[in-house]
Amino acid sequence: METVEQIRDRLLARFPGAEISVITNPGVAAQHSLLLDHAHARAIAEFLRDDTTLKLDQCSNVTGIDWPEKKITETSKVSVPDPAGGPAKVVEQKTERVQPGMLEVVYHLYSIALRHGPVILRLRTGNRTDQVTVPSLTPVWRACEFQEREVFDLYGVKFDGHPDLRRILMWDEFKDFPMRKDYVEPDDYEWEPTPHGVVLEKAKAHYPAPPPAAAPATGGAKP
Amino acid sequence: MSISDLSPLSAQGGSHVRAVHDEFHGDLLEVSMGPHHPSTHGVFRMIVTLDGETIVKLKPVFGYLHRNHEKIGEGTTYLGSMPYTDRLDYLCSMTNNWAYAIAVEKLAGQPVPERAEYVRVILAEITRLLNHTCLAGFLMQDLGCSGTPLMYAFREREYILDLFESLSGSRMMCNYQRFGGCRVDPSADWLEGAKKLTDRYGAFLDEFEALLTGNEIIMTRTQGVGRLSPELAIAAGITGPMLRATGVNYDLRKVDGYGVYPRFDFRVPLGAHGDVYDRYMIRILEMRESIKILQQALASIPTGPIMDPKAKLRGFRPKAGEAYGRIEGPKGEIGFHLVSDGSPNPYRYRVRPPSFINLTVLEDMCLGHTVADAVIILGSVDIVLGEVDR
Numbered sequence: 226m227e228t229v230e231q232i233r234d235r236l237l238a239r240f241p242g243a244e245i246s247v248i249t250n251p252g253v254a255a256q257h258s259l260l261l262d263h264a265h266a267r268a269i270a271e272f273l274r275d276d277t278t279l280k281l282d283q284c285s286n287v288t289g290i291d292w293p294e295k296k297i298t299e300t301s302k303v304s305v306p307d308p309a310g311g312p313a314k315v316v317e318q319k320t321e322r323v324q325p326g327m328l329e330v331v332y333h334l335y336s337i338a339l340r341h342g343p344v345i346l347r348l349r350t351g352n353r354t355d356q357v358t359v360p361s362l363t364p365v366w367r368a369c370e371f372q373e374r375e376v377f378d379l380y381g382v383k384f385d386g387h388p389d390l391r392r393i394l395m396w397d398e399f400k401d402f403p404m405r406k407d408y409v410e411p412d413d414y415e416w417e418p419t420p421h422g423v424v425l426e427k428a429k430a431h432y433p434a435p436p437p438a439a440a441p442a443t444g445g446a447k448p
Numbered sequence: 449m450s451i452s453d454l455s456p457l458s459a460q461g462g463s464h465v466r467a468v469h470d471e472f473h474g475d476l477l478e479v480s481m482g483p484h485h486p487s488t489h490g491v492f493r494m495i496v497t498l499d500g501e502t503i504v505k506l507k508p509v510f511g512y513l514h515r516n517h518e519k520i521g522e523g524t525t526y527l528g529s530m531p532y533t534d535r536l537d538y539l540c541s542m543t544n545n546w547a548y549a550i551a552v553e554k555l556a557g558q559p560v561p562e563r564a565e566y567v568r569v570i571l572a573e574i575t576r577l578l579n580h581t582c583l584a585g586f587l588m589q590d591l592g593c594s595g596t597p598l599m600y601a602f603r604e605r606e607y608i609l610d611l612f613e614s615l616s617g618s619r620m621m622c623n624y625q626r627f628g629g630c631r632v633d634p635s636a637d638w639l640e641g642a643k644k645l646t647d648r649y650g651a652f653l654d655e656f657e658a659l660l661t662g663n664e665i666i667m668t669r670t671q672g673v674g675r676l677s678p679e680l681a682i683a684a685g686i687t688g689p690m691l692r693a694t695g696v697n698y699d700l701r702k703v704d705g706y707g708v709y710p711r712f713d714f715r716v717p718l719g720a721h722g723d724v725y726d727r728y729m730i731r732i733l734e735m736r737e738s739i740k741i742l743q744q745a746l747a748s749i750p751t752g753p754i755m756d757p758k759a760k761l762r763g764f765r766p767k768a769g770e771a772y773g774r775i776e777g778p779k780g781e782i783g784f785h786l787v788s789d790g791s792p793n794p795y796r797y798r799v800r801p802p803s804f805i806n807l808t809v810l811e812d813m814c815l816g817h818t819v820a821d822a823v824i825i826l827g828s829v830d831i832v833l834g835e836v837d838r
Contacts, residue, residue: 250769250770251767251768251769252766252769252770252788253554253767253771254554254557254769254770256770256772283682283685284685285774285783286785290787290796333772337698340698343772367684367809368683368685368686368805368808369685371804371805371807371808379518393510393511394837395511396511403519404516
């Protein structure tokens with residue numbers, strides 16, 4: 226099978242204007258992946274499915290990954306000239322940069338016809354709050370239908386063009402996205418109409434104490 | 449209005465439902481089947497829309513057994529997830545263990561000694577026997593042959609579970625594989641027991657098949673029911689016996705050649721029609737091939753260490769990176785996608801559950817059939833809710 230770089234070069238020749246970059250996997254497995262832009266993702270996926278040398282007819286797995294905003298401290302060595310005229314000193318300098326948060330969807334593609342794979346595609350959202358839409362690949366591979374619903378359910382990625390984007394594992398009324406890294410479990414998970422014991426204790430810790438009852442009036446007229 | 453007049457289901461998963469009421473046909477009936485229904489193999493629900501007796505729409509509802517397995521996996525160490533993988537598909541804990549181990553070994557570049565590879569193959573094939581036998585029994589139960597086939601299947605299952613128990617200490621939650629090998633070395637007695645089981649199993653299958661395969665009622669009930677085309681099966685990511693029943697030759701044991709499978713001589717049975725009967729038959733034939741693999745593996749298992757001596761159990765921290773590992777489980781391709789950031793816990797732990805994805809085409813298979821057929825179509829998909837809902 227072609228390497229990821231070869232596939233990218235062919236895609237760039239076929240789709241001029243598309244932004245495709247290779248994400249290298251530093252690990253031992255060395256399963257490198259292709260990051261696609263939203264505008265061309267659907268067309269590229271169709272091309273990968275129908276291309277005679279690749280024929281990636283099976284989308285095996287769809288994974289959602291949450292990357293919250295992260296502060297990265299980088300240390301670099303800078304040589305500082307000595308004002309007194311001595312030899313230059315080497316000083317460690319720390320720079321902080323903020324890596325913006327995003328949600329990522331990873332597709333693992335295999336070819337049943339030609340028995341090769343995986344080719345890994347990635348789609349990334351702009352941020353984790355309001356730009357969470359990526360194009361759906363369900364029209365290309367039906368296999369994504371439930372898996373994209375699952376990513377929507379657990380991560381909150383919206384798939385543009387998905388035929389039936391509803392929650393799948395959590396219940397419909399559920400508000401949050403439990404697989405996100407900053408998800409906080411509610412204290413009153415096991416809330417019951419008649420709470421008891423442990424549940425009450427938890428609820429006590431969770432909710433603010435009720436305002437103290439007004440002190441009984443003293444010195445008033447007695448019946 | 450017959451089912452053929454309905455607009456075909458679009459690739460995007462459209463809907464067949466006509467206006468809920470018209471004067472001539474009357475109402476459509478919506479039946480909520482499950483979650484507590486004996487034929488749904490657990491807590492699974494289908495919202496079935498019926499036009500008379502014909503299914504015109506079917507939407508599966510999941511999540512009754514959802515415990516966010518993947519989040520639990522992120523909160524514990526790599527090894528700590530191993531016992532949890534048993535609980536995914538609780539009939540096939542050995543293959544779940546192996547799939548997870550293979551993904552982590554890919555992530556960390558961990559080699560596995562030869563004897564452990566043989567033991568893994570032996571256990572995976574015994575698990576396949578166990579799963580397919582049970583499935584055949586459940587399917588017959590769904591068909592209405594109450595009791596006998598299921599009891600026969602469960603009798604054999606107990607022998608297999610005895611073997612698992614004597615090896616791993618637990619019947620179903622085996623927690624046996626480790627990264628870089630297996631937990632304990634099977635004794636010569638155990639291997640002898642496995643050999644006995646293998647030698648006996650063909651006779652059981654003969655008995656089972658004499659009871660079922662040629663049975664006229666079973667044939668009329670299952671043939672032509674729940675047809676799946678190979679094109680749709682491939683597009684929908686169907687794997688395992690369901691895919692092969694449609695005639696697509698794709699078995700990861702041959703394609704990926706993981707473990708020591710390339711050393712064994714076995715064939716991949718293929719179906720021709722992709723109906724319920726083919727799915728049943730494929731499993732019976734696969735069991736016969738599994739017996740062949742078991743005989744070869746048990747005859748040629750080498751001596752040596754069961755764990756790689758350099759494998760780390762404590763303080764296991766794979767380098768940053770990611771890996772997707774998959775094996776041919778009894779239900780289909782079970783895979784694990786792991787993302788590591790260099791810490792002791794996986795940054796992302798994703799299970800690719802075969803029976804969840806195989807349910808994608810449940811509606812397509814059921815349209816035009818009756819509720820009684822939907823029950824056996826679901827039975828032939830072979831789902832375990834521990835894995836579907838995770």
